[in-house]
Structures are given as C-alpha cells and as structure tokens.
Amino acid sequence: MRERMPGKMHQDETRCKAVILTTHFNGWHGIYFKLNSNNMPTKTKQKEKTKNIVALTGDQAASEAMRQIDPDVVAAYPITPQTEIVMNFSQFVDDGKVSTEMIHVESEHSAMSACVGSAVSGARTMTATSANGLALMWEIVYIAASTRLPIVMPVVNRALSAPINIHCDHSDSMGARDSGWIQIYCENAQEVYENVIVAVKVAEHKKILLPVMVCQDGFITSHGVEGIEIFPDDKVKKFIGEYKLEHTLIDVDNPVTYGPLDLQDFYFEHKRQQSEAMKNAITTIPEVLAEFNRTFGKSHDLIEEYRLNDAQIGIVALSSTVGTTKTVVDELRKEGLKVGLLKPRFFRPFPKERITKALAGLKAVAVLDRSESFSNEGGPLFTEIKAALYESAKRPLVTNYIYGLGGRDIFPEDIKKVYKDLEDIKKNGKVGSLVNYLGVRD
C-alpha cells in the first residue's frame, strides 16, 4: 500500500495535519482552531502576529469567501461534490450572517439563467457547480460570458458522465474552456478561499467584465480539511468594493434591451469585442493580483514557478496535483536532479507569454492533464502549451500524461516515473510517446 499524498498537504504558510472527523457537517463554526507552527491544534498558543487560521474544507473555504463577499444574490443547485458550498451558504443566509437573497433553483440551467437575470439587474451574483451541473447549464454559461456579466462561480471539479462518477477530474471545466469565462485552478483550499475573493475583483473590473470560474479538485480539495488563513471581513469587503453596473435592466428610467437578435451585420463585431475583453484580462489581472498581494501579503501571479530557475526538466500541472509534485520535486532535488514545476493558476486567459518564458530554458517538459480531449493529440492543457511553445525560439521537448480520471489517485511514485521519463527524453534528445496514460491498467 503506497502512501497517499494529496496535493493539499503542501502550503506555504501552514501545514495542517489536523484531521477533523467529518466533512459532512454544517456547524463548523464551532471548530475554530488556532494552529501553531508544529501543526498541532491548540486554542491557546499564538504567535506574535496572529493570523486567523481556521480548519476548513475546500468547499467551506469557498463558502467562507462567499460569506465575506456577501453577494446580493446567489442562485444555486446542489450537486456532489459542490453541495457543501450551497449548504454552508444557505446556513449563512438563514442565520442572517449575510444579506444575500438566495434563489433555490430547480436545476443548474435555471441557476445560471437566474444569475444572468440577476447580474444584468446590477446585483453582485454568484453560484457554484460541478460536473453534470456545469454541463446542464452549458448553454447559459456561454450567454453569461457573451452578455459580459461578472458572475463568479466556484467549480468543484468532478468527472463527467458516463459512466457516472462523483470524483475528481477536470473534464467538466476543461470542456467549458472556450465558453468565454476566466478560469482559475486552485492548488489547495487556501487558494480556493483567496481566488474566490480575487475572482470578484477580476470579473467586475471595468476593462474585463467577464465571469470567472474558480476551480478546485472535487473531494481531494473540496472535502479535505486544511488550516486556512481567513482575512478580516472588513478588509475583504474593502478590497472587493461595490459592484456597479453602468446600464442595469431594472433602471426603468433608462430602459435597455438586453439579449437582442444579433445577425450577420453586428454579431461578429460583438464577438470581436469579447475577444478584446479576454485580451484585456491577461494584462489587467496582474494589476488586480498586485493589489491583492499588497493588501493581504500574498504572492499571487498568473503562474507559479517552483524550482524552475536552474531546472533541466519540468512538469506542468494544475490544481491539487501541484502539491504532490512539489513534494516530489523537493525529494528529487535532494538527490541532485535538476527538476522543476510550473503551475498555471489561470488557464483562461491563457498566460502564453509567461508559460513559454518559464519553460524556455528546459530540455524536456511533461504536461499532466486530468482530462481527456479525445483528439488523440493529448489533453487540453498539453495541446495549448505545445501550441504556445511552437513560436518559442528555445522550446523544450514535450510529452503529455493523462492521469487521475474519475478520481484515480496520483501518487508521488507516479510523478517520479514522469520525471524519470523526462530524464530519458533529455538524454535521448527525443520523445518516445507523445500522449501517455498515467496510473491506468492496460
């Protein structure tokens, strides 16, 4: 039996090994632990500079951020493994901890439809979903983006049916990668919390005005408990500011027609404007992140480079697998191997310049995809990175590993094998197999 090392174990500030018994509860307000540097929960001992560290799951982290954001309207429908977000938030509403009007819709299609109606009326609007839920709201996911509505949606990544499976892979959000939404992928619950807050500011930025998905790994992150640093409510409120839409649907004195029929003579121009918004996003997001970093003492960026500086081989991965890979990188570094890791935080907009620059010095790169595209050319992360590298003067050899579908665990040994393969590629100067499957029985 190999030791399981989920990605959530690796955090910059706090390594929380506290295991709170269950994740299927609502009353988590009662288990606020202060964690000291020895990872042991204690209610008394505190460091000189107190941080409010709370034991939360990824789902709870998302709902805690939503509590602080206090959106005007939330329209949501429960689906595993997103359910806890809706449950927690409903409790906040019913306990009067937020001023939000909640719409308990009868489907995800109606969730996104109601979000469109709400956001267009000038209300700060949020929802959350997973897998088949995202698939059901598909049609309106595109409409939300094309109507330029800054809706924020935590997505708890789960495999799409069939066969039905409730566990993590990225087939749901990766399928929506061209829907016009901004997509952020979170390594752990701390990032879930922080990215949900960031997302509001990014979505509502005047130069952007696009909806944002904040993706976390189903169960691995959503139901694993970590020590999360929670910022003061007032600081979050001040950071996100007020939502003010220029032309709202309910401004009866200045009537606007939303969602008109747009034919051959104008549709294309509107789509072109939408592309411009996404182009603005790639230059504007770093400004928002800089403000976030200044405010909360963090170091968010479009991508994260981990020991890549002098690396010869590297892995590119998203979400919780990054945590596991960091541990492996540290181990292999101790053995003297020059290995590194690249984590794109944002997948939409695609940080092409940053990614190609970060990978330029490497000899060989493996891209890990937690979803299959069925193109026979590899997963979506791989094909995009490969395409980005095409114009790069110094491009590494690249290979792809599809892994973890339907919640199949990825172990440090799996990642070590990938680095070993990369060593061979580096040595031989060529890639044996372009698309590989990791951790699957043949």
Add this chain to the structure above:
Amino acid sequence: MANIKELSKIPERLTSGHRLCSGCGASIAVRQVLMGTTSPVVTAAATGCLEVATTIYPYTAWAVPFIHNAFENVAATISGAETAYRALKKKGKITKDIKFVAFGGDGGTYDIGLQSLSGALERGHNFVYVCYDNEAYMNTGIQRSGATPTGASTTTAPAGKVSYGKPQIRKDLTAIVAAHHIPYAAQGCISHWNDLVTKSQKAFAIEGPAFLNVFSPCHRGWRYPQSDTIKIAKLAVETGFWPLIEFENGKWSFTYRPKERKPVVEFLKTQGRFKHLFKEENKPVLGRIQKDIDTHWNYLEKLTQATSA
C-alpha cells in the same frame, strides 16, 4: 373592469415598427397585458417570434426594460431579475416599485420552458408569466408543440395519407400551473380585450406569481387571412375551444360564458391547418374533437362548482 378611455392613456410599452407579421396575435396579447398596470415594468421574453421580431440589433421595439436570455429559461431569468430587485431594494439602492413580467410562446412555456416556469412558480417570485399561445412552434416554421390541438396539421405532424395531423390532445397548461397553488392563473383571449386586461390587472396587483395563458392566433401557422385574427380568436371562445376561465385563490370560475356554445367546426373550418379534417375519411376526428371539448367544458363546470363553495 377595464375602461377603454383610461387604458388609452397608458403609454405604449411595445411600440410600432417591430417586425411581427401584420395580424399577429402575439403583439396584441403583449399590448393588452401591459395595459394591466401603470407601474414601471421590466419585461423578459423567451426565444420566439416575439423576441426575434422586436429586438433586431441595433433596433428595439421595447420602450421599457427588456431581456431575452434563451428559449427555455425566461421564468428563471425573470426570477433572477426580480430577486436582484428585492436584494437591491432591501439595501436602499433602488426605491421604485417595479413589476416583472415574462412572455413565452407555447413552445417556450408548455414544452421546453415548463421546468423553469414550475420552479419559478414554486419559489413564489413576484412576477406575471404570460404565455402567448399560438399552438405550435411558429418561429421555426409551424412545428407541433404540447399546445397543438388534436387534428391540426403542422410541419412535424402534417396531415398525410395515413395521418390526420396531431393525434394527441393538447396539454392543459393552465391547470398544471394552478396545481402550483399560486394566487392567480387565468386563460384569456385577445378578442376579449376587456376580459384580458381585467385579468392582467389582477395578475399585476397580487403579491406572488401570476399566470396568463393568452390565446393568440397566428395566421401563418393556422393558415387564414391575416385580417381574420380577432374573428378567429372570438370563435375559439364562442365554441368553447378556448374557455375564458380563471383560478383565483383556489377558486375556479368562468369569466365569460357563451350563451350557447357554437359547434367547434365553426372554428375549425376557418383555418387551413384543419382543412383535411373535412375530408370524408377524417369526419370521425371532427366528432372526437367536439366530444373532447364537451368533456372538458363539463369538467370545468364541475371544477368551478366544486371550488366555489
């Protein structure tokens, strides 16, 4: 009771110049319904003739706020707008009293939008839902819907060598809506403007969801001269093909009862979509349609008696 002098003072919310056919029942339905309130209104429409013909970018025929989202979700969309309104009003960010009204065709209401409508009714949003019922998918070219009546020839249930058109009966949507026990639901008809505007006034006045199913003939789909829209609508009421009923606080009642119901063939014979029914081999279908109408009328009589006590 609506007063035509008073009604004439209400500014037009759906202006002229839109591109619906002349003689289209939908625009008449919308204008009559919007006469039911003098409050500011926010309108929404499902994808359909009404939406595509009134909002061709960069033009709009709507002098009031309007949103179109998609085909099956106008009820959910208006839910979101109405909830946003409540949220912002609670916070003092908006002070006006606003009414919310959603329009959908029968395709967008009886069929693809039924779930969205049911959800919005069950949640109790304060809005009026109006189905402009022209008994088929007219925008895409006269395909059968759950509202298409028995024997009508449509492009997907055409009369043919072995078919007399749609074999099934239409869905009783008004009853389905009433089963949500909302405060108000009614069937109206554009030929009976006073009845419809009065129902609309009730619908806008009550707190909570209200529903109007408005019979709105389509000359393209039903195949009759466009000048006959109101005449045909009237015949639907006079024959009992479209009973004018309402469901108010749990009680069913007729708002208009023809002195003597005319035979349904009087209505059917005016339209090309039923022409084939008058062939010898289809005569039994005419009998069946009449029998269905009589049965339904008797059912409504019992329903009104049972709930009026």
